[in-house]
Ligand SMILES: Cc1cc2nc3c(=O)[nH]c(=O)nc-3n(C[C@H](O)[C@H](O)[C@H](O)COP(=O)(O)O)c2cc1C
Ligand code: SF4
């Protein structure tokens with residue numbers, strides 16, 4: 217089921233450069249879209265393709281584009297979300313580093329479809345060297361008439377600028393990203409109004425993930441129908457999965473949606489099995505914000521069907537026994553990993569990254585952080601475990617942006633599936649106190 | 663981030679004369695031109711980055727006020743932003759800022775040991791700077807390189823698949839050369855040329 221859309225030709229020497237990229241079919245979609253299609257036709261192909269946002273939420277891209285406020289006289293903007301800071305996710309970095317023109321090609325077609333004459337790429341501050349790569353690629357485009365005024369003689373103008381962030385996970389949330397792009401603190405905005413109506417500088421704006429936009433060129437070239445025939449059900453196309461944790465071959469893999477999880481973990485072509493011959497214990501399949509699943513539930517659903525890498529299959533069973541595809545950050549835990557310590561680690565992360573605007577998130581992440589800290593360090597009480605579940609349930613759904621949910625889900629899921637490890641921590645303070653990551657597992661796995 | 667606060671001493675203005683070179687000012691003009699008319703505030707983060715880089719590696723009230731004047735915005739707008747983002751340093755830092763990833767995927771692959779080892783090796787705690795002002799040690803959240811855990815970033819370079827020998831080597835080179843060394847795989851600049 218080897219199927220490449222985004223990483224097609226990725227191995228060709230020099231594919232980062234415009235001439236090599238073009239020799240291998242690059243930018244054909246720009247010619248096709250700008251010269252032979254109307255913007256609405258492009259939108260319609262994207263709708264037909266069934267492409268869903270690759271940034272985490274999986275919202276249908278064509279539908280999102282059709283919300284853009286056409287009555288407004290303000291300029292429109294396309295903003296590419298390259299903030300990539302969801303723990304476990306490093307696919308956009310790989311894509312932009314290896315094959316930056318794939319993104320630019322998609323952005324030109326998308327901007328044309330949306331009627332935008334300016335587009336920004338918001339890159340997280342830590343990826344400073346990626347800014348250099350993108351700027352080189354953009355320069356090549358200007359030189360070759362693919363950006364700027366009157367692109368390829370089509371009377372369509374577009375400028376793309378790279379904007380670098382400065383270290384803040386929350387700026388990946390689309391409205392926080394827009395605030396940040398306007399030179400402010402990254403505080404998410406209340407929605408509605410949605411960015412499609414009031415986005416950047418209060419103008420109609422679409423924010424899309426890097427990988428989402430990288431698909432658009434292929435869709436224009438081959439048509440939405442062909443794209444929709446790849447994948448499974450409503451999960452059309454391919455997905456980049458960034459695999460990390462205790463596996464033999466961590467890295468970024470492009471899979472056709474619907475690929476079995478078990479094969480992905482154990483096949484030599486992908487993760488290559490668990491490191492050091494250990495046993496698989498659990499997986500977080502879509503970045504740190506989605507629920508963790510123990511081995512039995514990540515390999516098979518509760519109904520006994522094979523779990524697949526698709527939006528629907530990973531969500532099968534709801535949060536009781538399922539998870540989410542999210543951003544495709546696939547984190548694998550082996551038998552020695554301590555779920556409590558890992559949950560504490562992520563809670564610390566969300567506490568640190570909360571922007572502090574809403575009380576449930578600001579206070580709740582702080583409480584979860586401290587309660588988990590005391591459990592992890594051997595000072596927990598049995599009722600702390602239910603206290604955590606309680607805090608999580610009060611954050612969920614009560615905040616301006618989904619970071620609140622993202623902090624609550626992992627805690628609730630870890631307790632749901634691994635309550636015995638939390639209890640063990642409370643019952644054996646001497647063992648857990650000051651033990652290093654993983655080192656207490658020799659006791660719990662007995 | 664939200665709990666990061668201005669240290670009181672930062673309110674004390676030093677009133678030192680600050681100005682960018684003509685080259686830098688020209689660079690800033692091109693950045694401002696990336697944004698629509700009247701939206702020059704959008705250039706704030708990039709300009710603060712330049713200020714931090716060119717004015718000694720960290721920001722203070724004088725440099726922030728200077729940036730406010732350049733962009734025709736109020737000083738408080740600059741302080742608001744500088745205190746929000748983790749890559750702006752409001753206290754002096756060493757020449758090399760070592761930022762070790764502490765988040766889950768790195769932590770399970772030895773990130774915690776890397777941090778402890780660096781603390782011992784440099785004789786400082788997280789958040790401190792060595793006496794010779796060469797190294798500052800910080801803990802940061804996921805750097806987006808989890809596939810090559812454990813990872814750290816020194817200024818702008820990523821160092822991946824870390825182990826103790828590699829750290830010894832990196833620190834030794836940084837001590838002995840005046841330039842930031844490239845990670846073992848070629849940097850993109852070299853690959854581009
Ligand atoms: C806390 C938080 C962090 C996010 N981080 C990212 C990110 O790093 N990259 C990204 O593309 N989307 C991120 N998102 C999702 C964006 O808000 C938005 O849904 C996405 O960029 C839309 O693009 P898509 O429809 O192409 O997926 C984040 C959302 C939240 C709530
Ligand atoms: S949920 Fe958290 S991160 Fe999101 S706006 Fe509220 S306080 Fe900020």
Ligand code: FES
Nearest residue numbers: 763768805807808
């Ligand atoms: S967790 Fe360290 S780079 Fe992602």
